[in-house]
Amino acid sequence: MKQIAPKKIVIWTLLFIGAVIMMTPIIFMFSASxxxxxxxxxxxxxxxxxxxxxxxxxxxxxxxxxxxxxxIFVALLTTLCVLFFDSLVGYTLCKFRFRGRKIxxxxxxxxxxxxxxxxxxxxxxxxxxxxxxDSYIGLIFPGIMTGFGVFLMKQFFESxxxxxxxxARIDGISEFEIFTKIAIPMVTPALSAxxxxxxxGNWTAFLWPLIVTSSAELYTIPVxxxxxxxxxxxxxxxxxxxxxxxxxxxxxxxxxxxxYIIRGVILGGLKE
Amino acid sequence: MSKSRTIAQRRAIWAWLFLAVPIxxxxxxxxxxxxxxxxxxxxEWNIVxxxxxxxxxxxxxxxxxxxxWIVLSNTFEYLALGVPISMLLSFIIAYYLDQxxxxxxxxxxxxxxxxxxxxVAMAWVWRWFYQPVPIGIINMALGQxxxxxxxxxxxxxxxxxxxxxxxxxxxxxxxxxxxxAGIRAIPTSYYEAAKIDGxxxxxxxxxxxxxxxxxxxxxxxxxxxxxxxxxxxxxxxMTQEGEGGPLNAxxxxxxxxxxxxxxxxxMGMATAQTVVLFTILLIITIIxxxxxxx
Numbered sequence: 001m002k003q004i005a006p007k008k009i010v011i012w013t014l015l016f017i018g019a020v021i022m023m024t025p026i027i028f029m030f031s032a033s034x035x036x037x038x039x040x041x042x043x044x045x046x047x048x049x050x051x052x053x054x055x056x057x058x059x060x061x062x063x064x065x066x067x068x069x070x071x072i073f074v075a076l077l078t079t080l081c082v083l084f085f086d087s088l089v090g091y092t093l094c095k096f097r098f099r100g101r102k103i104x105x106x107x108x109x110x111x112x113x114x115x116x117x118x119x120x121x122x123x124x125x126x127x128x129x130x131x132x133x134d135s136y137i138g139l140i141f142p143g144i145m146t147g148f149g150v151f152l153m154k155q156f157f158e159s160x161x162x163x164x165x166x167x168a169r170i171d172g173i174s175e176f177e178i179f180t181k182i183a184i185p186m187v188t189p190a191l192s193a194x195x196x197x198x199x200x201g202n203w204t205a206f207l208w209p210l211i212v213t214s215s216a217e218l219y220t221i222p223v224x225x226x227x228x229x230x231x232x233x234x235x236x237x238x239x240x241x242x243x244x245x246x247x248x249x250x251x252x253x254x255x256x257x258x259x260y261i262i263r264g265v266i267l268g269g270l271k272e
Numbered sequence: 273m274s275k276s277r278t279i280a281q282r283r284a285i286w287a288w289l290f291l292a293v294p295i296x297x298x299x300x301x302x303x304x305x306x307x308x309x310x311x312x313x314x315x316e317w318n319i320v321x322x323x324x325x326x327x328x329x330x331x332x333x334x335x336x337x338x339x340x341w342i343v344l345s346n347t348f349e350y351l352a353l354g355v356p357i358s359m360l361l362s363f364i365i366a367y368y369l370d371q372x373x374x375x376x377x378x379x380x381x382x383x384x385x386x387x388x389x390x391x392v393a394m395a396w397v398w399r400w401f402y403q404p405v406p407i408g409i410i411n412m413a414l415g416q417x418x419x420x421x422x423x424x425x426x427x428x429x430x431x432x433x434x435x436x437x438x439x440x441x442x443x444x445x446x447x448x449x450x451x452x453a454g455i456r457a458i459p460t461s462y463y464e465a466a467k468i469d470g471x472x473x474x475x476x477x478x479x480x481x482x483x484x485x486x487x488x489x490x491x492x493x494x495x496x497x498x499x500x501x502x503x504x505x506x507x508x509x510m511t512q513e514g515e516g517g518p519l520n521a522x523x524x525x526x527x528x529x530x531x532x533x534x535x536x537x538x539m540g541m542a543t544a545q546t547v548v549l550f551t552i553l554l555i556i557t558i559i560x561x562x563x564x565x566x
Contacts, residue, residue, distance in 0.1 A: 011368050012375075018365060019382035022441070025397045026385065028409065032400075041406045089294045096287035097280070104291065111302040115553055117502060117526050118546040121312065121533050122305030125319070145297050175286040204390040206505045207526070211534060222392035226509055229396050236400050236407065243393035250388040258381065261388075265446065266453045269491075 026247070032240035040237050054241035063216050064245060067224035072249070074139050074209075074220055075202040081144035082198045083191055089145070090153025091183055095165060105154070111147040120211055127212060138212045139220070143202060149194050152268060156190035157183065193264035203250060221246045309550075313543040320537075330544035340545075342520050343528045347501055350436055350524060354500035355493060358440045358447060362492075365444070366451030367477070380449075387445035391438070395509035398438040399425065402510075425510060428521040435510050435522045439503055447492050454488035455481065487564065494560045498553055502526055525549050 032040055034050040058064045093105045123142050124133070132138035160183055168178045184191070206222040213219055219227065225246050229239045254261055313330055315323040334340045369379060386394070402424035405411045411421050424434045458481065466476050482489075504526040508514040516523025525545060533542035 012372060015365070015368055015372060015379055016375075019379045022386055022444070023382050025394060025401070025438075025441070026389065028401070029393075029397045043409060043412065085294055085297075088290055092287050092290040096283055096290075098284035098287045101287075104295065107303075108294075108298055111298065113550075113554060113557065114302065114306050115498075115502060115546075115549060117504075117529060118309050118543075118550050119302070119305045121529075121539060121543055121546065122308035123301070124533075125308070126301075126305065142301060145294055145301075147302075175283070175290075179290075200388060204392070206392050206508075207530070210508075211530075222390055222505070225390075225396070226392050229509070230514075234407075239396050240400065243390075243396050246390045246393040247388075250390070251385065254381075254385065254388050258377075262380070262384065262449060265387075265449055269446065269450045269453075 026251075029240050029243050029247070032237050033244040035237050037235065037237050054237055055245075058238065058241050058245065062228065063219070063224060064221075064228070064242060066217060067219045067221045068245065070136075070139075070218060071203060071221040074136065075199050078140055078143045078202045079195055079198045081140075082146055082149050083195055085145045086149030086194065087153045087157075087184060087187070087191065088179065089150045090155075091157050091179055093150070094154045094157035095160075095162070095183070105150075108147050108150050112151070116142075116207065120208055123208070124211055133212060134214045134218055136218070139209055139218070142208060143198075143205075146198070149198070152190055152194055153187065156187045160186045189263070189267060192260055193268040196261055196264040197268050199253075200250060309543045309546050312539050313547050315540045317539040318537045319539050326540065330540045333541065334544055334548070339520060339523075340528070343516075343523050343525055344548075346432060346516075346521070346523055347503075347525045349432055350439075350500045350503050351497055353433060354436055354440055354503075355496050358443055358496055359489070359492060361440075362444050362447035363451055363489075366448045366455060367481075369448065370452050370455050380452075383448050384445035386442045389442060391442060391505035392509050394438050394442060395506045398434075398506075399510045402434055426518060428518050431511070431518060431522045435506050436500075436503075438510075439500065439506050443496060443499060447496065450488060450492060451485070454485050458484045490560055490564045494557060497556050497560075501549070501552060501556075504530070 027045065031045045031047075033054055034052070035047045036049075036051055036053070039047050089108070093101060093108075119142065127133050127138045127141070132141065164182060164186075165178055168182050169175075173181070204222060205220070206226070209220045209223045210226070213223060216224070216227070225242045228242055232238045312323070314325060314327060316326045316329070317323040365383060369376070369383070372379065400408065401410050402408050403411070404421060404426075405415055408424075410424070414420070414422065423430055425431050462480050462484070463476065466480055471479070501524075503524050507516050507522050507524055507527050508530075511517050511522055514527075516527045526549070529542050529545045529549070532538045532545065
């Protein structure tokens with residue numbers, strides 16, 4: 001039998017302790033969400049009588065379900081827009097030769113330098129002037145195309161051979177169909193990376209939704225949770241239930257698509 | 273000849289057709305707002321009335337505002353603590369995690385999962401942890417160990433690191449994943465050559481791994497610097513009334529901008545601060561790109 005070096009055991013143990021520490025906030029959050037208020041002061045992770053009452057109250061008596069739906073709607077619609085437009089722009093800038101191509105690419109790339117925080121005030125004024133404050137369009141419009149996505153997709157379309165596209169042209173397939181039916185299927189890893197980043201970014205987005213929404217029916221989960229927690233001060237089991245609901249979708253997606261997500265993060269991260 | 277030209281022309285028309293809506297969008301939602309932010313910063317405006325041009329007055333007012341300097345120094349404190357701590361931790365974890373075979377996927381998942389959480393939600397979890405006994409688990413644990421209770425979010429000195437902790441915690445997983453990818457991209461022949469030369473683990477780390485990881489290190493430094501300079505969600509949700517207290521001890525630039533714009537309706541002062549933020553981010557990016565090119 002091969003001996004395991006004691007150093008390796010020490011390293012593994014330390015890494016394991018670190019992993020437990022990393023998961024502690026998430027574990028305690030879920031644990032508290034199944035507790036009654038008087039048990040919240042106990043360190044025991046599993047309550048002696050676990051309850052779903054917090055969840056029932058949250059979905060029955062507060063606007064959480066609506067915020068949850070809003071978040072899903074906003075994040076999904078934004079992601080679809082980003083996937084379509086960013087790949088279309090990336091594809092065009094990569095595969096077409098025309099005057100002004102370089103300038104357009106540099107201009108779009110330069111938007112990466114502008115922090116969202118600088119844009120939110122002008123966006124707010126723009127939304128007000130167009131009557132978009134406190135509306136779904138108001139929530140969505142700042143994010144439907146991104147410089148990052150255009151850059152990422154352009155990089156990936158480089159690997160699509162021109163011969164394929166030209167062959168399709170000879171067959172008389174229209175340019176738009178060449179894009180959707182031939183080019184797009186060849187860059188699905190990049191698309192899934194972009195989808196992950198965009199969905200995650202929009203699901204967790206706080207500043208812009210906080211600014212643009214004023215009625216509770218339009219809050220997204222982070223804005224709703226923030227205002228809810230401010231009101232429910234000290235009812236920590238309720239706040240933790242809200243936090244758990246806010247975290248659940250991305251965690252579930254990760255558990256199902258773990259491999260793709262980590263690959264996507266590496267892909268997106270390294271091209272950034 | 274003439275036919276190929278018409279094909280080229282036809283393709284150029286397609287290109288502009290594809291780009292028409294995106295170009296309008298980028299002009300309307302990125303470029304125009306950027307210029308608008310600069311232009312508002314030279315005015316006094318309460319968002320409903322008339323704009324009055326005031327030149328550099330807002331910038332002068334910022335310069336003379338003691339709170340602005342506190343805010344600026346807080347912002348850099350987030351950066352100065354956050355970047356080295358998160359880089360060091362994530363590198364050490366990635367370096368050893370890369371060597372682990374047994375349970376690698378499980379350990380990696382545990383480190384990565386916090387990256388997928390919602391900052392607002394986790395801010396409230398950490399806020400709960402920091403509460404005094406009998407609520408907060410950190411103080412409870414300290415009590416068990418016989419250590420004196422800590423103020424955390426209520427203390428002017430501890431509040432900033434306490435707010436920073438969840439931000440570091442959430443970003444660590446991303447940095448670890450990128451570091452591991454970077455480490456794995458180093459050609460194994462480098463290590464084999466070092467082995468033949470009889471180099472020890474420490475020497476290999478210093479002379480092969482770290483230099484080869486230079487682009488990764490710079491990339492992560494830029495990304496995390498920008499992240500810490502823009503900290504907002506945690507501060508807004510972890511401090512009393514989202515004020516960035518106690519006594520402005522945790523208030524970062526973005527929170528100050530938010531308050532100036534949407535609570536005091538001083539749009540000129542708010543946009544002037546966004547210009548300051550933009551300038552800081554620009555300088556940092558340029559410095560780091562220079563370092564990368566060397």
